[in-house]
Amino acid sequence: MSAPSISSYLRRNRRAGGRPVWMEQPSPAGQGLKLVVIVAMIVAVGYPFLLAIGTSLATKTELAANGGYVLFPDHPTLEAYRVVLSGGVITRAALVSVGVTLVGTALSLLCTICLAYGLSRPGTFAGKPLLLIVVGTFLFTPGIIPNYLVVQQLGLLDTYGAMIFPIMLNAFNVIVVRAFFQGIPEELHEAARLDGAGELKVLCRIVLPLSKAVIAVVGMFYAVTYWNSFFNAMLYINDPDKLPLQVVLRSYVLQGDTFNAKAMGVSVLPATTALSMAVLILAVLPIVAIYPFLQKYFVKGVLTGAIKA
Structure with missing residues (x-):
């Protein structure tokens, strides 16, 4: 639609008060x-x-x-929650999930911020080929067998790293953060360099404080991914002591595994359905508790990055 037709369309759809219909x-x-x-x-x-x-x-x-x-x-x-949290396989699995989520989110944010900042700066060595590689991962994704062979060759089988490194970097998050960084005025970078700041200091002192919204959003995306991830654990982890909470929850709720009183550390168990729902609530509760504090950043962070892209 040409510019005159757009203007005429807007004029036709204005009310008597001079405002568009959608307002x-x-x-x-x-x-x-x-x-x-x-x-x-x-x-x-x-x-x-x-x-x-x-x-x-x-x-x-x-x-x-x-x-x-x-x-x-x-x-x-609260008997079901007391039994679930009293020790045993579920408590251990919850600690594994918390550890993987915290470490994985920190590493993912570090790699995403560094890569996005490098790709956002003009004159970065091999910046365009690297950007094409990142974008290309949207179109070409490896299958299960190549992923498994890579993890095996790196010696990550049956380790916590197998639940972190294969999903540590997300191309979509890199593109969003890069677009946000590109929207920061270049004058701020130039002023910082005139004061003798290097790239690392510019990133830490100028860029990151202005990018709290997008970092909060991307961090939430990564945290939810790590917390809800169970397929990598099923594929790469054989030691039951290293299984995360989502795998244990899946075995109890979906596969119909029975709870064991000895493994739960008690003599008499509550109803199986109550225990399953208690595990389910404990698995959902952390994300539900964190989300309200980050909700205000979602629209600002994601839309700003998308619009500036």
């Missing part, structure tokens, strides 16, 4: 439709979550009387 207040019918859609989405997302919480707090008697699931237990108890 006007919605009609009562439109507001009602939005309310219905929002309520439906809240119910669709919230009901399963509340059902899992209620089931994890229910007693054996209530679960047996209600077919195995309870939304609002009459006599809530």
Whole structure:
């Protein structure tokens, strides 16, 4: 659409007050439709979550009387959580997941920031070929067998590194951070160099403080990826003591494995359904707890990087 046609289209779609149609207040019918859609989405997302919480707090008697699931237990108890957190395989798996997530996210952010900053600066040696390689990973991804052979040749089988290094760098995150870095005014770089700052000091003192939004978003993406990752652990880890929480959760909830009282460190177990839901809630809780604090950065970080790309 040419420039005159765009201008005429905008003029035709302006109200009497001079504002475009999409800036006007919605009609009562439109507001009602939005309310219905929002309520439906809240119910669709919230009901399963509340059902899992209620089931994890229910007693054996209530679960047996209600077919195995309870939304609002009459006599809530934390027995399932106490058993899960008292020791054994689930506690160990949770510690493994926390460690892999923290270390992996830190390494991923470090590599992503360094690579994105290098690709964002004009005159970087082999910058364009490296950028083409990064973009090319969107189109050509290795399969399971090449990945496994690389991990095997590097001696990472049955190590925690096998859950970190294969997914340590994400091309999409690199492109987003690079685009954000390119949006920082060049005058700031020049002023810092006039004061004698090198590239590392410019990155640490100028670029990073201005990029908190995109770093928070990318860090959240990496943390969620590491926390929810279970396929690499299933593929590369044979030692059950090194399995993360998601693999243990999958074996209990999806594959129907039974809980072992001795492994859980107790003599009598709560209901199996309550234990499964307790493990499920513990697996989801960290991300749910962190997300509200980073939500304000999501739109600013992702959209700014995308628009400037």
